[in-house]
Amino acid sequence: MSLEELYKEVILDHYAHPRNHGQVEHPTAEVHLHNPSCGDDIYLDVAVKDGTITEARFRGAGCSISQASASMMTESVQGMTVDRARRLVTSFHAMMRGEGTVQDGSPDLVALAGVAKFPVRVKCALLAWDALQKALDQAEGENLHDGQKA
Numbered sequence: 001m002s003l004e005e006l007y008k009e010v011i012l013d014h015y016a017h018p019r020n021h022g023q024v025e026h027p028t029a030e031v032h033l034h035n036p037s038c039g040d041d042i043y044l045d046v047a048v049k050d051g052t053i054t055e056a057r058f059r060g061a062g063c064s065i066s067q068a069s070a071s072m073m074t075e076s077v078q079g080m081t082v083d084r085a086r087r088l089v090t091s092f093h094a095m096m097r098g099e100g101t102v103q104d105g106s107p108d109l110v111a112l113a114g115v116a117k118f119p120v121r122v123k124c125a126l127l128a129w130d131a132l133q134k135a136l137d138q139a140e141g142e143n144l145h146d147g148q149k150a
């Protein structure tokens, strides 16, 4: 089996058996993003406590790349600090520009490196990560609000 075939298997496995599928009971942030170029939808729920992502779950519909990327993303950031997750978002963006591979998070993430060669599919892969970035912005705003109340 070539590396390319192996990566395809990893992506299809996440698509068929998405990790962290569903909703967070008491989310700090909820984000819905739509990718019109492919028709992908991602609904992301994130719970953040004391600067750490305690839970990340998603629902969605769309192509295998978009859903597998969401599955790998939620698997990666579960238990991460918000700062570390933001750095991972930045390095995932770099990987989608063909600039190296990510060094943190789920080891399955490297399976998406080949997507960089297909600009149309890059939007599919980035959808969940854009949703995460938005959710973390929301969550940090919420924490600030809590701080002011205290």
Ligand code: ZN
Binding pocket: 035, 038, 039, 040, 062, 063, 064, 065, 066, 124
């Ligand atoms: Zn797509």
